[in-house]
Amino acid sequence: MSFDMSSFFSFSTGKGSTCTFTESILRNCGFRTGLFTSPHLIDVRERFRLDGDDISEDKFLAYFWWCYDRLKEKATEDIPMPSYFRFLALLAFKIFTAEQIDVAILEVGLGGRFDATNVVQKPVVCGISSLGYDHMEILGNTLGEIAGEKAGIFKYGVPAFTVPQPEEAMRVLEENASKLDVPLQVVPPLDASLLNGLKLGLEGEHQYMNAGLAVALSSTWLQRTSQLGINYLDTTSPLPEQFIKGLTMANLQGRAQIVPDRYTNSETSGDLVFYLDGAHSPESMEICARWFSLAIKEENQQETFDFQPPNSSGSSNGLPQRQHDGKIRKNSAQILLFNCMSVRDPQLLLPSLMKTCARHGVYFKKALFVPNASVYNKVGSHALPPTETQIDLSWQFALQRVWENLMLGDKGEAKNTDNASEDVKDDTELSARSCENSAVFSSLPLAIKWLRDSVQQNQSLRFQVLVTGSLHLIGDVLKIVKK
Structure with a gap:
């Protein structure tokens, strides 16, 4: 042909x-x-x-x-x-x-x-x-x-x-x-x-x-x-x-795409915003990290510009601080939601991501590792997706170890920030394994539930979630967020 x-x-x-x-x-x-x-x-x-x-x-x-x-x-x-x-x-x-x-x-x-x-x-x-x-x-x-x-x-x-x-x-x-x-x-x-x-x-x-x-x-x-x-x-x-x-x-889903979570978009909860990019090589991961860093800086600078300072007495009466438009001022925290195929080398991907973000002054408060939800079945196959007890999380644990070593090792890039630290807590009932800087979830819906629950519990919190490492993961997130 x-x-x-x-x-x-x-x-x-x-x-x-x-x-x-x-x-x-x-x-x-x-x-x-x-x-x-x-x-x-x-x-x-x-x-x-x-x-x-x-x-x-x-x-x-x-x-x-x-x-x-x-x-x-x-x-x-x-x-x-x-x-x-x-x-x-x-x-x-x-x-x-x-x-x-x-x-x-x-x-x-x-x-x-x-x-x-x-x-x-x-x-x-x-x-x-x-x-x-x-x-x-x-x-x-x-x-x-x-x-x-x-x-x-x-x-x-x-x-x-x-x-x-x-x-x-x-x-x-x-x-x-x-x-x-x-x-x-x-x-x-x-x-x-x-x-x-x-x-x-x-x-x-x-x-x-x-x-x-x-x-x-x-x-x-x-x-x-x-x-x-x-x-x-x-x-x-x-x-x-x-x-x-x-x-x-021109438009293309999953590449440098910003999607606010409509599920949490209300006056009574914090904000949850997903930054989606299907980067899966060291080179594209660096590009992704640079885009994410600049995008959240632009958003956070706009938040600062819109903020109305308290009155001259400096007292806020213990109430959440508000912007010119009356909305609650948000404290931003950056979260990583990550998975990649086992043929990829996380020892190359994750350092590229972390170091590029650090050069731009961006440090993740938490990294969440999840398996992809997407599966392939042959035409006519009636195979059922694996149950939660059948899911092998060994790869996610391996990714977590790489991340924890980067955070705790002498890399010169890790930084312990206090901003919004009170609002970022592990839910051990949802997390299959949790460390100081990261958590493994047995499924993507559980990870997103944790994110949503966290911002709903605090009106002044904004999670800026970078989703990357796999286009399959990007698609899975879009399926949930756009429902």
Whole structure:
């Protein structure tokens, strides 16, 4: 199967964001778009976007069973059913061809060279975003080896774009591009002034790098397919209006996303705010920590600005202090809610997170470790999810030990803060294991219940909860918080 009008992307850090920006730009240029990304957070239909929206349930079911039934009919012991991701990639091709889209934006699932999306023979343009140490058990132990796998999406003579990379990775990308006569260009971050005072639709300073890459990819697609006469490759010229609209209206769940908990949003309780980011590599964890630190500082500075000081006598009569608008002033405490897959190295992830936050003056009052709630079952499987007594928490205990060692060890980064300390207490009935700086919960709902109970018991408390380490965890939290 060959797509003559497709964009093809292989990324490590920022791949979903770059694809989202690119789709939004081209859609706002007036084209019918199809976007295939992974993983999904709540519903598998999130992986298949048509014209900016998740595919409808009716269409998804129709295309799913059309593909599944035909594959099942032909499957044998020698040629079994395709794996999960390969099936979904095939399903994406079916959906996009049947829906007669103008452009398909395909996010590589893993690596590039052997990825299911790499069956596309004639993409219009290829892109590789920031490379880092991710999926090393499959892609290799060095940046050079990882870059070689990513460069597997290059096609003879097809233009490709990337962002500034470490020297080792860039050398491999250039060598592979040269072998295939690929014109490879390095794109700088987008200049924020080109947005005419508007903000990117996706939060975080790092998104300007992804946006710059998306602009180059979109402009090249328009140029090579002779569309609209729009050709934007000069990074110093004003952006076309369609590009600005696409960049500022892009949206993607689970990446630098802030979600207030509506369950506790009342005049009689404290505040609970979730900061969600699916970072799961040392590089993305540092980016996540920087975003979180700046985001909560901005929120807390606004709280200070709005605060009405007590009267000149200095007495508050023992009552909670209030802001100009009469609302209770909140005392903020930062909480970490974390899990990662066992193939990840917490000895790399957690120090990166803690040290980056510490450099910005942010210190977690408590770290909560939970297992993911999401499970995968085969089609037609009637397997029941494990009961609470069957859940293995050994990995969560291992994560907790890493965190406690970081907090108590001579790292020069730990800090014992007193702010809101009276309000942060362990509930030993809920926690499977609790230490001074952390707790393990047997399930995510129990952890969120503890958070909600804590703020409901104190009207002046605000928990700012960073949820990270796993996109599956992000999806599980969204399922609960958005109910």
